[in-house]
Amino acid sequence: MSRLLIRSHEDFEKYVGQKLGVSEYHTVTQEQINKFADATLDYQWIHTDPERAKAEGAFGSTIAHGYLTLSLLPLMWEQVVQVENFSMLVNYGIESFKFGQPVLVNSKIRTHVWLKSVTNLRGISKVQLQVSMEIEGNKKPAFDGQIVFLYHFNK
Template identity: 35%
Template sequence: MKVIASIDDAMRLVGHELGVSSWKEIDQARIDTFADVTEDHQWIHVDADRAASDSPYGATVAHGFLLLSLIPKLSKDNYVVQNAKMGVNYGLNKVRFIAAVTAGSRIRIRSELIDAAKVADNVVNLTVRHTIEIDGSDKPAAVADLIARYVF
């Protein structure tokens, strides 16, 4: 796990891997709960019988936005920003969903700091590329460039 304790630390870490999280299972209960919260009950996510017969994946799959929502939690294994007065999500530059995550699969996050843009003397935008890997797959589930703004 990398520690970013200042804007200077962030600048030095640009281009470096920050870490790889532990594995997390994406079970059907989590997918169903996410469907309930977002009101997205498309059959490919919640109907195991239909997904087994009609889906090219042979099983239900996690919502792409479910995967994105797990980035903050899983990336805590990879790096920590210390000494900041606050940090907020600033946005996403690019997101690609590459491979489906079927129910029961395990994912993890690989994080790389790709940019640290100083906004003011005490403010920096960190752009971290998060690659969501699937256990046993050569292809990642997704790649997302997430921007977080920190005030030191």
């Protein structure tokens, strides 16, 4: 999969309003869900108890934490765009975000990315992305929303 190469604020400006691409598929496993539960101390049974989720849950299996799917955005972003020539990247914001569909264990997910805007903040590039996480075989996305990164490009 070829990635778009960005090396400056001006490179980002060329793509405002355009779809930048789509990430590779990632399979969400029960092991990954359990490790996320360990990291966040969120052990709700719909995530971590496959037998109970199958017997009592609304989805027939465990589901990934919504924030687990959100935490995969940096990985998927890097599969879409290769950003170089910067000294620092800061996660700046999450805006207008909605979880629309649960991600069942062993689902394959990928993220579509559009560049909504790029703003020069006294030499720092504020990059606003529209993101939509697709679940293979589902019409409705796992989530839709906007994320904002700050790139400190080298001069």
